[in-house]
Amino acid sequence: MKIRISNKFSSAVKEKIGFTFLALCIVITLLFLAGIIYLIFSNGLEVISWEFLTSVPRKGMTAGGVAPAIVGTLYLTVGAVAFALPLGLACAIYLNEYGPRGFIVNIIRMSINNLAGVPSVVFGLFGLAVFVKFFGFGVSILSGSLTLGILILPGIISASQEALMAAPYSIREASLALGATQWQTIKKTVLPAAMPGIMTGVILSVARAAGETAPILFTAATFYKRGYPDSIFSEVMALPYHIYALMTEGTKPDKQTAIAYGCALLLLAITLLISAVAIYLRNKYRSLYAR
Amino acid sequence: MPVKNNDVRIKAENVDFYYGTHKAIKNISIDFYNDKVTAFIGPSGCGKSTFIRLLNRMNDLIANAKACGSIYLDGENILSPKADVVKIRRKIGMVFQKPNPFPKSIWQNISYGLEIQGEKDKKKIEAVVEDSLRKAALWNEVKDRLRDNALKLSGGQQQRLCIARCLAVDPEVILFDEPCASLDPISTNKIEDLILELKKNYTIAIVTHNMQQAARVSDFTAFMYLGELIEFGVTSQIFTVPKEKKTEEYLSGKFG
Ligand SMILES: Nc1ncnc2c1ncn2[C@@H]1O[C@H](COP(=O)(O)OP(=O)(O)OP(=O)(O)O)[C@@H](O)[C@H]1O
Numbered sequence: 001m002k003i004r005i006s007n008k009f010s011s012a013v014k015e016k017i018g019f020t021f022l023a024l025c026i027v028i029t030l031l032f033l034a035g036i037i038y039l040i041f042s043n044g045l046e047v048i049s050w051e052f053l054t055s056v057p058r059k060g061m062t063a064g065g066v067a068p069a070i071v072g073t074l075y076l077t078v079g080a081v082a083f084a085l086p087l088g089l090a091c092a093i094y095l096n097e098y099g100p101r102g103f104i105v106n107i108i109r110m111s112i113n114n115l116a117g118v119p120s121v122v123f124g125l126f127g128l129a130v131f132v133k134f135f136g137f138g139v140s141i142l143s144g145s146l147t148l149g150i151l152i153l154p155g156i157i158s159a160s161q162e163a164l165m166a167a168p169y170s171i172r173e174a175s176l177a178l179g180a181t182q183w184q185t186i187k188k189t190v191l192p193a194a195m196p197g198i199m200t201g202v203i204l205s206v207a208r209a210a211g212e213t214a215p216i217l218f219t220a221a222t223f224y225k226r227g228y229p230d231s232i233f234s235e236v237m238a239l240p241y242h243i244y245a246l247m248t249e250g251t252k253p254d255k256q257t258a259i260a261y262g263c264a265l266l267l268l269a270i271t272l273l274i275s276a277v278a279i280y281l282r283n284k285y286r287s288l289y290a291r
Numbered sequence: 292m293p294v295k296n297n298d299v300r301i302k303a304e305n306v307d308f309y310y311g312t313h314k315a316i317k318n319i320s321i322d323f324y325n326d327k328v329t330a331f332i333g334p335s336g337c338g339k340s341t342f343i344r345l346l347n348r349m350n351d352l353i354a355n356a357k358a359c360g361s362i363y364l365d366g367e368n369i370l371s372p373k374a375d376v377v378k379i380r381r382k383i384g385m386v387f388q389k390p391n392p393f394p395k396s397i398w399q400n401i402s403y404g405l406e407i408q409g410e411k412d413k414k415k416i417e418a419v420v421e422d423s424l425r426k427a428a429l430w431n432e433v434k435d436r437l438r439d440n441a442l443k444l445s446g447g448q449q450q451r452l453c454i455a456r457c458l459a460v461d462p463e464v465i466l467f468d469e470p471c472a473s474l475d476p477i478s479t480n481k482i483e484d485l486i487l488e489l490k491k492n493y494t495i496a497i498v499t500h501n502m503q504q505a506a507r508v509s510d511f512t513a514f515m516y517l518g519e520l521i522e523f524g525v526t527s528q529i530f531t532v533p534k535e536k537k538t539e540e541y542l543s544g545k546f547g
Pocket residue numbers: 310313315333334335336337338339340341342353
């Protein structure tokens with residue numbers, strides 16, 4: 001009798017220890033997250049002002065604003081998605097709906113997944129060799145967007161593929177049985193049903209494209225540019241690279257560090273903003289189409 | 292019930308069907324008559340769904356499947372590789388076992404078939420939507436909520452919506468694969484009444500596990516067993532004096 005009670009007791013204690021341990025893990029994770037946010041806000045908030053957001057840098061980056069870098073990051077991100085979304089979606093549709101079944105598709109899928117694991121600086125080198133040099137686009141928005149586009153392509157393809165696969169078979173059948181062609185079925189039934197999933201893929205990609213430094217290092221970014229880019233062949237300032245430059249170059253480290261934190265804060269805000277828009281779109285589609 | 296040969300709408304001759312190496316349909320020949328209901332009965336896995344899905348080429352979606360023989364509709368062989376699948380499916384509509392409305396509005400579910408045919412005329416679409424919903428005995432229940440998502444409807448309403456959706460493209464033949472399998476008795480009754488109403492204008496094939504249902508709605512009954520058509524005849528005869536021993540055993544519940 002005694003033994004049983006003590007057994008019960010010890011298993012309850014074990015359970016308690018287990019729970020405490022798991023809870024602790026969450027607390028540690030949240031602490032890191034809170035730490036990052038605190039660090040960025042406490043150091044960055046002081047430099048944020050209307051001027052910081054809307055004017056060009058002055059006095060060798062130690063004063064003025066970072067507007068050109070904000071604009072540059074937006075251009076690069078939008079460009080990357082504009083390139084990668086149609087291409088990735090088309091690939092996903094082909095692989096999932098039309099492509100040959102089995103072995104070949106598996107090989108292609110594996111290659112795409114491997115592409116996702118390639119370090120981003122390698123994409124940067126590729127962009128330099130191909131877009132900047134070979135195609136002669138120079139260090140420009142175009143080269144940077146394409147490079148970032150290739151970087152996010154695997155993510156977009158696999159997210160789209162998963163979303164397409166998750167679209168119920170029964171509604172494809174329904175559409176085909178009404179005399180729809182396969183393309184009509186994909187366009188009018190499968191894609192709308194897959195849209196929330198595709199949006200999720202885009203959200204993650206946007207956040208990634210906006211924050212990457214290495215791919216634009218040799219293909220698009222410049223430390224300082226007088227004024228704003230005037231064409232897709234201009235080089236641009238971009239927030240992630242600007243942070244890197246402020247922390248590694250220049251003559252007034254303390255002033256520059258403050259601005260770098262300000263940029264980090266902005267980058268965080270922009271990423272959240274784009275995500276919010278994408279989440280809004282996703283929910284709109286979801287309420288229309290989800291079961 | 293005497294039937295003349297020129298009343299034949301669909302004529303299947305020596306049809307075989309393979310899933311890979313598994314022969315699921317064995318040399319079936321059968322006629323479907325104009326404006327009549329033909330019921331398919333038989334134990335689970337005997338090939339009823341497989342066979343009626345051959346009629347509108349739904350089995351095309353299955354990898355490694357192969358069909359032999361011929362099925363004639365209006366003098367054209369449905370099974371021929373040269374046959375126009377889209378045209379066939381417009382003539383032969385289908386209602387599935389589980390209601391499968393599109394995750395769109397009630398209206399969009401019905402207008403879908405017209406839109407894919409390129410119909411732009413709003414007035415015409417409006418007329419067809421109302422007409423189809425009336426024919427499917429659903430109009431009164433949904434006329435004030437046509438913009439609502441179809442998935443908000445009950446199971447029985449969803450199935451009638453699927454019937455309306457099928458009627459909207461004006462088929463000649465309608466295939467029902469266990470249309471009441473997931474429905475309650477009241478909804479089932481409604482669908483059965485509907486089928487009786489529809490057969491005035493449409494040739495109908497229905498798969499069912501419910502013998503009463505087969506007896507109630509069908510003019511002809513086909514009994515299948517292990518991929519073969521064991522017996523085909525007028526429903527009242529099949530249910531009272533079946534010619535084949537297997538049919539009798541199945542109907543008396545000896546197996547199935
Ligand atoms: N996609 C498929 N691939 C391989 N075999 C299949 C496939 N679909 C059905 N079969 C097989 O073909 C045979 C006939 O199946 P079918 O679905 O036509 O039977 P059924 O008479 O409709 O049965 P139920 O009454 O249970 O719906 C079964 O042996 C089944 O296992």
